[in-house]
């Protein structure tokens with residue numbers, strides 16, 4: 292298997308954490324895509340992922356899988372118990388619900404702020420920007436942090452008492468927030484404690 296990525300970027304980090312959690316890091320070849328210089332928008336990469344984003348998992352039979360949740364589903368079912376995406380119907384539903392809330396309410400909101408209200412990846416890649424929309428997304432990301440903080444006041448992890456794909460998404464969202472200079476509100480103590488807990492995991496600490 293190959294993973295096309297730009298190391299250190301938030302969404303590729305989601306797949307790297309999932310790989311490490313499943314003990315599959317050594318099973319893949321990482322292929323660097325020069326996102327800052329637009330390689331992901333060239334025809335050769337677009338043939339692998341028409342969305343023009345990283346990461347992409349390429350199987351040995353040539354199948355290409357984009358979207359971190361899809362890649363994580365594949366990896367989770369490739370090695371051992373489905374620890375990241377749920378073992379029972381209820382676990383799976385809760386994990387997918389909380390993953391989507393962390394993705395839409397934090398990670399993607401930070402991404403939209405980055406792309407629309409900052410220079411983002413530069414004028415050659417950011418073909419369309421709307422700074423007002425970007426600023427709205429920054430506010431949405433902060434609201435998302437407060438929501439996740441409230442969830443973590445009741446739960447050890449976002450979907451309950453076990454670490455899951457939802458936590459990986461939220462952790463990447465905070466990585467992106469740091470990069471975009473969106474601070475976790477001081478009153479979000481539960482979110483900060485959860486982040487510290489997650490950052491101690493071998494899959495995250497590296």
Ligand SMILES: N[C@@H](CCC(=O)N[C@@H](CS(=O)(=O)O)C(=O)NCC(=O)O)C(=O)O
Nearest residue numbers: 300301302303343344345346358359360
């Ligand atoms: N929903 C996608 C998001 C992927 C994504 O947006 N990747 C970013 C990299 S990251 O910085 O967000 O991690 C990208 O390729 N961006 C390229 C671009 O926006 O031109 C997924 O789950 O993989």
